Amino acid sequence: xxxxxxxxxxxxxxxxxxxxxxxxxxxxxxxxxxxxxxxxxxxxxxxxxxxxxxxxxxxxxxxxxxxxxxxxxxxxxxxxxxxxxxxxxxxxxxxxxxxxxxxxxxxxxxxxxxxxxxxxxxxxxxxxxxxxxxxxxxxxxxxxxxxxxxxxxxxxxxxxxxxxxxxxxxxxxxxxxxxxxxxxxxxxxxxxxxxx
Amino acid sequence: xxxxxxxxxxxxxxxxxxxxxxxxxxxxxxxxxxxxxxxxxxxxxxxxxxxxxxxxxxxxxxxxxxxxxxxxxxxxxxxxxxxxxxxxxxxxxxxxxxxxxxxxxxxxxxxxxxxxxxxxxxxxxxxxxxxxxxxxxxxxxxxxxxxxxxxxxxxxxxxxxxxxxxxxxxxxxxxxxxxxxxxxxxxxxxxxxxxx
DNA sequence: CCCCGACCGGACACCGCTGTCCGGTTAGGT
DNA sequence: ACCTAACCGGACAGCGGTGTCCGGTCGGGG
Numbered sequence: 001x002x003x004x005x006x007x008x009x010x011x012x013x014x015x016x017x018x019x020x021x022x023x024x025x026x027x028x029x030x031x032x033x034x035x036x037x038x039x040x041x042x043x044x045x046x047x048x049x050x051x052x053x054x055x056x057x058x059x060x061x062x063x064x065x066x067x068x069x070x071x072x073x074x075x076x077x078x079x080x081x082x083x084x085x086x087x088x089x090x091x092x093x094x095x096x097x098x099x100x101x102x103x104x105x106x107x108x109x110x111x112x113x114x115x116x117x118x119x120x121x122x123x124x125x126x127x128x129x130x131x132x133x134x135x136x137x138x139x140x141x142x143x144x145x146x147x148x149x150x151x152x153x154x155x156x157x158x159x160x161x162x163x164x165x166x167x168x169x170x171x172x173x174x175x176x177x178x179x180x181x182x183x184x185x186x187x188x189x190x191x192x193x194x195x196x
Numbered sequence: 197x198x199x200x201x202x203x204x205x206x207x208x209x210x211x212x213x214x215x216x217x218x219x220x221x222x223x224x225x226x227x228x229x230x231x232x233x234x235x236x237x238x239x240x241x242x243x244x245x246x247x248x249x250x251x252x253x254x255x256x257x258x259x260x261x262x263x264x265x266x267x268x269x270x271x272x273x274x275x276x277x278x279x280x281x282x283x284x285x286x287x288x289x290x291x292x293x294x295x296x297x298x299x300x301x302x303x304x305x306x307x308x309x310x311x312x313x314x315x316x317x318x319x320x321x322x323x324x325x326x327x328x329x330x331x332x333x334x335x336x337x338x339x340x341x342x343x344x345x346x347x348x349x350x351x352x353x354x355x356x357x358x359x360x361x362x363x364x365x366x367x368x369x370x371x372x373x374x375x376x377x378x379x380x381x382x383x384x385x386x387x388x389x390x391x392x
Numbered sequence: 393c394c395c396c397g398a399c400c401g402g403a404c405a406c407c408g409c410t411g412t413c414c415g416g417t418t419a420g421g422t
Numbered sequence: 423a424c425c426t427a428a429c430c431g432g433a434c435a436g437c438g439g440t441g442t443c444c445g446g447t448c449g450g451g452g
Contacts, residue, residue: 018430038409049431054411106359113362153357153374160356161349163302166309178349181378214400234439245401250441 019056021046023070026063031102035064035111061115064108065122071098072124079128088136091129092151093188096179099158100172106159125152142185154182215252217242219266222259227298231260231307257311260304261318267294268320275324284332287325288347289384292375295354296368302355321348338381350378 025046029037039060043053057063075098078091099105112122129148136142161178165171172190180187221242225233235256239249253259271294274287295301308318325344332338357374361367368386376383 039411040409043431050411050433051413051431052429055429058411106356110359113360119362150377153370153377156360156370157353157356157374157378159360160302160353160358162356163306163359164309164352164355166315174349174352178353181346181349182353183377235441236439239401246403246441247401247443248399251399254441 018046018048018052021048022053022056023063023066027067027102030064030067030104030108035060035104035107039063061112064112068108068112068122072128074098075128076124079132082131082135088132088142089188091132092186095125095155096158096175099155100162100175103163103165103168103171106163109159123152125155143183146183146185151186154179154186157182214242214244214248217244218249218252219259219262223263223298226260226263226300226304231256231300231303235259257308260308263304264308264318268324270294271324272320275328278327278331284328284338285384287328288382291321291351292354292371295351296358296371299359299361299364299367302359305355319348321351339379342379342381347382350375350382353378 022042026042029042029045033041039053040050042063043050046053057066075091075094078087078094081087109122113119116122126148129151133142133146133148133151137144137146158175158178161174162171165174176187176190218238222238225238225241229237235249236246238259239246242249253262271287271290274283274290277283305318309315312318322344325347329338329342329344329347333340333342354371354374357370358367361370372383372386
């Protein structure tokens with residue numbers, strides 16, 4: 001019977017917990033120090049040895065892909081029911097919010113694409129956005145002239161705004177201003193707490 | 197009497213030429229291999245020793261700043277006479293073109309800003325754009341609602357498009373599509389050879 | 393013609409990161 | 423209670439980049 005709280009990180013049963021600790025540590029350190037942070041620091045932050053790190057994730061890229069996987073899983077959950085009220089707007093906000101969480105994501109995306117010939121692995125946004133966008137357009141919430149392609153281009157633009165922002169505290173508002181400039185329907189005010 | 201062609205890169209008189217060779221090499225290698233290219237490679241590419249490199253440019257940042265300096269000098273030349281026909285459109289195109297020349301510029305900008313507290317050193321675009329924009333707006337070429345601030349935000353968006361482009365050959369057209377999305381007046385077709 | 397100061401260049405020591413290897417530890421099965 | 427297989431962790435060697443140091447080279451001035 002597995003205890004939910006472990007006193008140790010040794011033994012076969014700890015493998016899963018160690019993996020998660022490494023993933024969390026990587027997410028934190030990538031966000032704080034950038035994608036080029038030493039992997040030894042990730043192991044230290046996770047409280048495991050370097051051996052464990054390299055066993056679970058042979059290289060930096062595997063860490064990045066696992067983090068992407070988590071993010072995409074969350075988005076796919078949001079996109080699962082396109083007819084839920086506010087499905088598209090919640091999805092779109094979450095995409096932008098994920099991007100805002102760490103400017104390191106840009107470097108990760110770039111590096112992952114350079115090393116992986118197949119773009120599909122690294123960019124699942126087209127499939128994720130397709131249905132929710134169509135439904136939102138049918139409901140008149142999003143202009144018809146915006147294609148999935150346009151949305152992805154807008155997302156890429158936001159990368160530029162975030163990565164060039166001097167003060168991290170301003171990243172969010174700059175990104176929202178940028179989105180409003182592209183198309184008002186893609187932006188929102190943070191005052192409205194939910195737009196279900 | 198200085199000869200325009202030198203047979204050697206030794207001696208006091210070669211200092212200037214060596215400096216330029218280093219700058220050109222850095223520009224080339226940053227564009228090709230990214231900002232993190234080894235400085236030893238820059239010295240080799242320039243055909244000088246590492247000693248000369250570090251004498252002219254104590255660190256990587258000095259190289260980057262000198263490259264920016266060249267770029268800004270060119271832009272300031274274009275902006276010197278805001279009333280020349282097509283002054284703003286030529287200036288704006290050149291800004292975008294400079295950005296397209298190397299995706300490494302993004303990393304350079306980010307790194308330079310992180311290390312230099314004073315933003316003015318690294319971003320002179322506001323001053324450069326101010327007068328030409330006003331004149332172009334007075335002539336009805338650019339919508340009044342676009343501020344210098346908006347233009348700079350648009351420029352930062354373009355960074356994102358360029359850096360996330362998988363195929364470098366597509367960077368230009370993607371950037372132009374993105375600009376058109378923000379505001380048609382900021383984009384152009386590459387077919388028109390000049391819009392003086 | 394010679395000398396002197398300045399500059400060049402690459403060898404090299406230092407440093408931090410990567411990835412591996414093996415002794416030590418743990419849980420579960422018998 | 424013991425045994426075994428799997429897993430942990432950190433020491434360590436290898437590697438590549440940085441920045442320095444000094445012997446060698448050059449050109450202009452006296």
